Amino acid sequence: MGTLEIERAQALLSWYRIQRRQLPWRDTGERYDVLVSEFMLQQTQVERVIAYFEAWMNRFPTVEDLAKASLADALSVWSGLGYNNRCKRLHDTAKIIASDGWPTSVEGLEELPGVGAYTARAIAAFALGKHVAATDTNLRRVLSRWYGEPLKGRALDVAANQSLADPARDWNQAMMDLGAVICRNHDPICNQCPVGAWCAGPGLILDVPRQTKFEGSARQVRGAVVRALVRRAPQSIVELVAATQFPTSHVLEATSSLATDGLVETEDGVVRLCE
Numbered sequence: 001m002g003t004l005e006i007e008r009a010q011a012l013l014s015w016y017r018i019q020r021r022q023l024p025w026r027d028t029g030e031r032y033d034v035l036v037s038e039f040m041l042q043q044t045q046v047e048r049v050i051a052y053f054e055a056w057m058n059r060f061p062t063v064e065d066l067a068k069a070s071l072a073d074a075l076s077v078w079s080g081l082g083y084n085n086r087c088k089r090l091h092d093t094a095k096i097i098a099s100d101g102w103p104t105s106v107e108g109l110e111e112l113p114g115v116g117a118y119t120a121r122a123i124a125a126f127a128l129g130k131h132v133a134a135t136d137t138n139l140r141r142v143l144s145r146w147y148g149e150p151l152k153g154r155a156l157d158v159a160a161n162q163s164l165a166d167p168a169r170d171w172n173q174a175m176m177d178l179g180a181v182i183c184r185n186h187d188p189i190c191n192q193c194p195v196g197a198w199c200a201g202p203g204l205i206l207d208v209p210r211q212t213k214f215e216g217s218a219r220q221v222r223g224a225v226v227r228a229l230v231r232r233a234p235q236s237i238v239e240l241v242a243a244t245q246f247p248t249s250h251v252l253e254a255t256s257s258l259a260t261d262g263l264v265e266t267e268d269g270v271v272r273l274c275e
């Protein structure tokens with residue numbers, strides 16, 4: 001780390017100690033809390049996740065509780081948060097951890113279902129005390145602005161490793177908070193930025209992939225089918241059509257793709273959530 005990186009990291013961490021967001025999965029340092037929150041935060045805004053996270057921890061307070069529960073039980077708490085495949089992968093991951101123990105390295109974490117490079121590094125930094133950067137969208141945007149050019153791939157890794165400071169947990173969370181609150185995508189508040197003096201590209205706008213439209217999407221029908229089955233299961237296709245108010249062809253397609261993903265099963269003409 002050079003002088004610039006050290007001064008910038010000190011300014012960032014000083015700001016973070018005063019301005020940090022209070023989030024229910026922070027500060028416990030519990031691996032399971034971090035695991036659950038990171039699965040929920042994939043493709044979902046922090047504000048929406050908070051209530052689901054609290055309900056989840058009430059129902060499944062430990063990884064063993066989740067591993068013992070059925071998938072149908074897990075979906076009953078998850079349903080409404082969206083992208084129900086995440087719930088199945090989290091449930092599968094809990095079963096593996098309850099049986100084999102927690103991985104102790106980034107590489108080991110990456111072998112768990114639904115745990116990609118970012119999530120593995122977030123768990124490693126937040127809960128295992130590893131000196132690694134978890135480069136999510138916020139970190140990429142902030143680092144790109146610091147370096148004055150859109151970063152990706154190897155250049156992004158180099159920038160993250162050059163800038164990463166101890167404790168890595170605080171540095172990563174500070175970067176995420178800065179990106180969420182100050183260094184926002186379309187309207188960064190540069191005149192309130194604690195690290196503006198060390199930023200080479202104030203206001204640099206990056207192309208961020210937009211989420212596909214939800215209304216009328218296959219994802220919307222899948223979510224409606226799961227919610228209907230959480231309320232009452234099993235149900236026939238005719239009943240699911242009535243419950244979801246979607247055309248039969250849409251419900252059949254959604255049911256088929258949910259079955260392929262291991263979320264529902266069909267037997268004797270009725271559909272139920274997988275156990």
Ligand code: SF4
Pocket residue numbers: 142145146182183184188189190193194195196197199200201202203204
């Ligand atoms: S000066 Fe502006 S662009 Fe640079 S890090 Fe701060 S908020 Fe982001």
